[in-house]
Amino acid sequence: MQAEIRAESNKPETKKKFDVIIIGAGPSGYTAAIYTARAKRDTLVISGMLPGGQLMLTTEVENYPGFSDGILGPELMTIMRKQTERMGATIIDDEVVNVDFRRKPFKVLTYAEEYEADAVIIATGASPRKLGAKGEQEFSAKGVSYCATCDGPFFKNQEIVVVGGGDSAIEEAIFLTKFAKNVHIIHRKDTLRASKIMQDRAFENNKIKFHWNSVIDEIKGSQKVNQIMIRNVTTNQQNIMDVGGLFVAIGHEPNTNLFKGQIELDEQDYIVLKNHTYTSIEGIFAAGDVHDHRYRQAITAAGFGCMAAIDVDKYLSENRRK
Ligand code: NDP
Numbered sequence: 001m002q003a004e005i006r007a008e009s010n011k012p013e014t015k016k017k018f019d020v021i022i023i024g025a026g027p028s029g030y031t032a033a034i035y036t037a038r039a040k041r042d043t044l045v046i047s048g049m050l051p052g053g054q055l056m057l058t059t060e061v062e063n064y065p066g067f068s069d070g071i072l073g074p075e076l077m078t079i080m081r082k083q084t085e086r087m088g089a090t091i092i093d094d095e096v097v098n099v100d101f102r103r104k105p106f107k108v109l110t111y112a113e114e115y116e117a118d119a120v121i122i123a124t125g126a127s128p129r130k131l132g133a134k135g136e137q138e139f140s141a142k143g144v145s146y147c148a149t150c151d152g153p154f155f156k157n158q159e160i161v162v163v164g165g166g167d168s169a170i171e172e173a174i175f176l177t178k179f180a181k182n183v184h185i186i187h188r189k190d191t192l193r194a195s196k197i198m199q200d201r202a203f204e205n206n207k208i209k210f211h212w213n214s215v216i217d218e219i220k221g222s223q224k225v226n227q228i229m230i231r232n233v234t235t236n237q238q239n240i241m242d243v244g245g246l247f248v249a250i251g252h253e254p255n256t257n258l259f260k261g262q263i264e265l266d267e268q269d270y271i272v273l274k275n276h277t278y279t280s281i282e283g284i285f286a287a288g289d290v291h292d293h294r295y296r297q298a299i300t301a302a303g304f305g306c307m308a309a310i311d312v313d314k315y316l317s318e319n320r321r322k
Contacts (some may be wrong), residue, residue, distance in 0.1 A: 015090070017116045018044040021108050022089075023096050024123035024255075026053025027298045028288025030080040031305030032121045032312075037087035039313045044117070045084065045091045046110060052077030053125045054289075055150040055298055058149050062206070062297050076298070101262045101281050118319065119283050119312045120276045122259065122271060123305060126252035126289040126296075131163060135219030136248075143225025143245045148172035150226045151245070157181050158244025161228060163216060169249035170194040176247065186230060219246060254290050268293065275307040283319075285311055288319050 020036050022029045023045035037043040050056055058073035067076070085091060094110040105116040128146035130136060136144055145151040148162075152175060160180040162173040165187035173183045175320035185202070190212040192199050202208050213231065217238065218229040225246055231238045254270045264272040265279035271279055271291040278288050288301035 001312055005096075010305075015044075016091075016113065017105065018042045019117065019316055020044070020119045021106070021115055021117040022047065022119060022121045022123055022290070023099075023108065024048060024053065024125055024290070025051045025081070025091065026055065026123060026125045026288060026301060027080065028125070028290075028301040028305035028308070029053075029121070029123035030077075030084045031302040032123060032287055032309040033089040033305075034080075034082045034087050035306050035309030036121075037084070037089040039309070041313060041316060042254060043089040044115060045089055046108065046115075047091055047093045048124070049095050051081065051091075051093055058147075061298065063174060096258060099258055101259075101284055104283060106283065119285065119306045119315055121305075121312060122263075122276075122279070122286045122290055123288050123301075123308075124255040124258070124283065124290050125301075126254045126293075128248065129251045130246050131216065131254050133216045133219055134316055135221070135225075139219050139221055139225045139246075142223065143221060143243075143248050144219060145245065146249075148175050148247050148249070151177050151247075152176050155179055155245040159184065159242060161186055161216075161241070161243050161246045162249055163187075163246070164249040164251070165192040166249070166251060167194045167198050168251070170198040172247055172249045173208055173289075174201055174205060177205055178243075180207065180210055182207055184209050184243070186210055186214045186216060188215050188233060189213065193263065198199065218244075252289065252293075252296070254293070256290060275302075277304065277311045283315060285315075 014187045018039040020043050022033050022045045043075050055073035061073050062070040087115050090093045094112050098109040100107040106120050108115045156179045159182050160176050161188050162169050173185050176183045177318045213234045214230050216228050220227040227242050256269050266272050271286040273307050277285045285308040287304040
């Protein structure tokens, strides 16, 4: 799906100066572009390496209004992309490697080009948090996964581990019981952070086993994961567990590395909004999971994209008058 999207509109872009550049092509980025392009603002979307964002990693989306039978995440993003293009926005599938927000017009550098704009909307979203355990990187995509809906079916009849104690971990664990022999939830505390209803569902599921006060010290294997070293943090006792796969579901981190030192971030590195979707720099706006760690829904991200676009339109009108 991703490759198909890229091939469709990865034409060389000769124009370098735009009214607004939108960095990121998830629900917030596409929605922002639909609105700015429709408002006749010359709009460039730089989509990054995963056009479509986190929804490209999901299967069915049941709670996005307008699709009474649900819709596959990648399909929803393909539709949003087509709508963005139909409105007249330019989309390029390139990665932003640097930005210069110190003076106007703002500069956005990709691997291939340097672009300028009078306003920028940051819609870079968030990425799954990494565990930091030994072997995690080595076995990533070789038994270590951050997306149960994407990879769960590969682990039929195996012992699977899920790390985390929030709603994501519990939701993934319940989903994985469809395929796994058993699902082992490894959580660093002795209580879950997940909502009561999710906890109840997990406790009632006899395929789910809990390992409380436990962390993973090491992930081992040869071609793929086959063992983990698990440690009880209260007794410090280590045990080896034979596993077929490991799913990390310990929250997300905002994709804000590019902007550090230029715009204000909070203590968790999310973008701080000053007034509506305005960031600490006049002319730079943010939308979606890159600033929102509370709602984190496709529909709220799209809503923030709309808000940022309306703010940009107003900002550009006011600044042209000066
Ligand atoms: P959360 O931040 O809610 O939970 C993260 C979990 O991972 C916590 O249990 C935390 O432990 C644990 N954790 C964090 N860092 C580490 C680490 N380095 N090592 C081991 N464990 C770690 O993230 P979620 O992604 O679960 O949820 C995010 C938001 O999305 C929440 O508001 C949630 O309610 C919502 N959501 C709702 C769903 C639903 O309603 N169906 C489904 C999925 C998400 P500790 O508890 O010790 O801090």
